[in-house]
Amino acid sequence: MALRDSKNDAGLTEWAALWAQATFDLAVFALTPEGIVASWNPGGTSIYGYEPGEIIGQKYAALFPDDVDPVNTSDAELREAVKRGSCTIEGWRKRKDGSVFWASVMTTVLFAEDSSLRGFVKVVRDESEKRHSHDAVIESERSFRLLVQGVSDYAIFMLSPNGTVTNWNLGAQRIKGYTAEEIVGSHFSRFYLPEDVAAGIPARALSTAAAEGRFEAEGWRLRRDGSRFRAHVVIDAIHDEAGTLIGFAKITRDVTEKREADQILEQTRAALFQAQKMEAIGKLTGGVAHDFNNVLQILRGNLELVTSRYSRDEWLTTRLVNALDAVERGAKLSSQLLAFGRRQALRPVSVNLASMIRGMDDLLRRALGETVMVETVVAGGLWNAMVDTHQLENVLLNLAINARDAMPDGGKLTLELSNAMLDDRYVRALSDVPAGQYVMLGVTDTGTGMTDEVLEHAFDPFFTTKEEGAGSGLGLSMAYGFVKQTGGHIRIYSEVGHGTTVRIYLPKSSADAYVPVTHGSTALMGGSETVLVVEDDAKVQATVIAMMAGLGYGVLKADNAEQALAVLSSGVHVDLLFTDVVMPGSLKSPDMARQAVQLQPHMKVLFTSGYTQNAIVHAGRLDDGVELLSKPYSRAELAFKVRHVLGSPGEALSSANAEGSQERRNEPPELDILVVEDDDLAREAVVELLELLGHRPVPAETATRAFAEIARRPFDVLLTDINLPDMSGIDLAEQARSFCPGLSVIFSSGGPVEMNEGKTFAWFELLKPYTLDELEAVLGKIIDQGQRKQASL
Known part of the structure; x- marks a missing residue:
């Protein structure tokens, strides 16, 4: 605007000067037309740091940063203001100390009345904080864009x-x-x-x-x-x-992977729950099967003993055979329970499944009938599988019968064999199935199929959709337990109206296929060896002893592992230790058997059980070198297994001479024998052997007790240990002969008998451990001596 020389203008100028001098937050100063600072207010000092005397007379360019070409920049700013009459800009300005700040600069041009340029008025505000905020916003937006893009x-x-x-x-x-x-x-x-x-x-x-x-x-x-x-x-x-x-x-x-992971987690939880449920039921059924098998063993053993004695009675024989058939059905049921509970004693071998199925062809066709067509599909290059063939045959037969029942009007059964790889993705939800190579056995029918509800419970024991009495509901349960114990995997695929497929995955074997040895029909075989029967169930024990004695064996008994070791330590020779696997007490049967073999290295061991409880079965298979006879077993199975373990053919035993051997063991006793032994179990074992040989033994634990027995009755033989707690066995024999003239003496000792020269009576020696035959031989000599004396009189 132009300045006019009037009183009002003078007053206004005065007020403007007063305002400029009173303002501290704005720098207000004047410039000459040449850009020289002509005035300076306190706000200029506050913002720029210059006192009036330091800046007045200086070029306006002194207030610009050095990096912007101060002279040209300041001149351009002033020219723009002249051109427009006034202007407002923002930019960097320089303080006295050299620091810079962001300034908002308003420039007003002053003209004279003749329109000549009188100068400029500058009003400057420090906008550094606003600039910093603006920059922060810009940077934030930039960072956000980078973040989003990144x-x-x-x-x-x-x-x-x-x-x-x-x-x-x-x-x-x-x-x-x-x-x-x-x-x-x-x-x-x-x-x-x-x-x-x-x-x-x-x-x-x-x-x-x-x-x-x-x-x-x-x-x-x-x-x-x-x-x-x-x-x-x-x-x-x-x-x-x-x-x-x-x-x-x-x-x-x-979230595709997360969704899949959640689904797998849910499947894993369901599979874990199912596995826990199956494990719990398996333990229950295993325990039940153990007790049930003991009952069946008592029934079967006694029925067979009665059958062998009364075989000529046709009416009684028929009923005994019917009862044995019922026991056989019970044994099959118990075996299925054990299979489901994964408590079988498996003997897996490397098997060519194609050969195995071909060998079952006739059996399957007879079981399925003429209305079901059977087709077998075998993939090329089929691997061998590691599996117990006998149990797998049972599984396959059960699956085939289930398929037949699902096809009442006939249909088609397809057996498929192929190599399979279960990868990590497949087994991720299966906690008990390792990834790897398997042989797949598929059984597919064209039957009625299963609903989802039925599929959910298909492996549960005793679950069946058949009519009452048409099935036990254990076929699939047995298959499930067997496959799991084998280390495999089983899965059912089914659709109502379109049939069912059961796929069994068995571990691959790299070994050559096992070729089974076929045994022809042989006569019942017995023997004369000594067997120690270890069984805690009294009725089972009595039945086994009777069966063993009927086969001609000498039998000793023990109620638990501790008693068995005591008998073996006594010096009595034992050829076979026949022991139950599951017995009470702190000493387990397998540990007892190991100690027993150390005591008598020649001795063989045969386990028997209705439920192994992993004592001799680990990783689903019978331990190497272990022989097992599963309860309930028949007399023929017992005879065959005993001869197999003893490693010799034995003696052929018909029903008649088997009964005769029992009768020979029960002939009237010939000798009254005083048995002096301080070890309770050893004494009991010797007494049983003597009773088995038909004699009348009387036990005594000390020499004092022996003298008391001699005072009551005469004896033919004194059988005594050398080391007794109250007297030497040799001194006992010498004194006993004075009470019983003609008394024969047998010393039983773990080492040679050292007789003093003053002892002149005749005696016999049995070196511990001695066999039943050795004991019988010594007694035979005594009997022969007595018979010769009698003949000479």
Whole structure:
């Protein structure tokens, strides 16, 4: 504006000067037309740091930073102000100390009445804080853009109010497959499945976000290549300051792997629950089977003993055979329970399953009948499998019978064999199935199929959909337990009306296939060896002893492991230790057997049990070198197994001479024998052997007790240990002969008998451990001596 020489203008100038001098937050100063500082207020000192005397007379360019060409910059600013009459700009300015600040500069041009340039008035505000805030916002926005663009695990993009994509980050490109150029401007519904678009799901998502501020859901989405992925989607509504909807922020996460992991976790939990349930039921059924087998053993053993004695009575024989058939059915039921409970004693070998199935062809066709057609499909290059063939044959037969029952009007049964690889992905949800190579045995029928509810309980013991009495409900349970114990996997696929497929995966074997040895029919074999029977069930024990004696064996007994070791330590020779696996007490049967063999290295060991409890079965298979006779067993099975373990053919034993051998053991006693032994179990064992040989033994634990017995009655023989607690056995024999003239003496000792020269009576020696035959031989000599004396009289 132009300055006028009037009183009002003078007053105004005065007021302006007063305002400038009173202002501290604004720098107010004047410049000459040449850009020389002509005045300076306190605000200039506060902002720039110059006192008036330091800056007045200096070029305006002194207030500009050195890096902007101060002279040219300041001159250009003033020229622009002259051109426009005034101007307001922002820029960097320099303080006295050289520091810079961000300034808002308003320049007013002063003209004279003749329009000549009188100078300039500068009003400067320090806007550093505002600039810093602005820069921070800019930097924040830049960082946010970089952050959004740098996120690769999430698709982050903006939508217009109508759902058009307005921007696109790298995560969206990675997940959905589109570049920003391909997708910006398109409607976001193109990511949805066609059926979801038709159902209005994209529009409903936007309307929900607009109404409620947020929409969140999971669903299937499409990638650029047409593949599907599971997406977790969040849509947030964006409003301006006035509350107007300006668009949506959309975040999409690919949760396909998480969904699969959740499904696998759920399957794993279900499988674990099923495995725990099966394990619990298996333990229960195993325990029941153990007790049940003991009962069956008593029944079977006694029935067979009666049958052998009364075989000529046709009426009685028929009923005994019927009873034995019932025991056999009970034994089969018990075997199935043990199979389900994974408590069988398996003997897996390397098997060619194709050969095994061919060998079962006639059996399967007889079991299935003429209305069912059987087809076998074998893949080329079939591996061998590691499996117990006898148990697998039972499983296959059970599956075939189940298939037959599901095809009442006939159908087709397909047996399939092939190599299979169960990879990590497949077994991820199966806690007890390792990944690896298997041989797959598939059994497929064209029957009625199963519902989902039936499939869920198919492996449960006693679960059946058959009519009452038509099945035990243990066929699939037995198959399940056997396969699991073998280290394999079993799975059922079924659809109502379309049949059922059972697939069994058995561990691959790299060994050559085992060729079984066939045994022809042989006569019942017995022997004369000594057997120690260790059994805690008194009735089972009595039955076994009778069966062993009927086969001609000398039998000793023990109620537990501790008693068995005591008998073996006494010096009595034992050829075979026949022991139950599961017995009470701290000393387990396998440990007892190991100690027993150390005591008598020649001795063989045969275990028997209805339930092994993993004592001699580990990793689903019988321990190496262990022989087991499972309860309940028949007399023939017992005879065969004993001879097999003893390693010799034995003596052929018909029913008649088997009965005769029992009668020979029960002939009237010939000798009264005083048995002096301080070890209780050893004494009891010797007494049983003497009774078995038909004599009348009387036990005594000390020499004092022996003298008391001699005072009551005469004896033919004194059988005494050398080391007694109250007297030497030799001194006992010398004194006893004075009471019983003609008394024969047998010394039983663990070492040679050292007789003093003063002892002149005749005696016999039995070196511990001695056999039943050795004992019988010594007694035979005594009997012969007595008979010769009698003949000479």
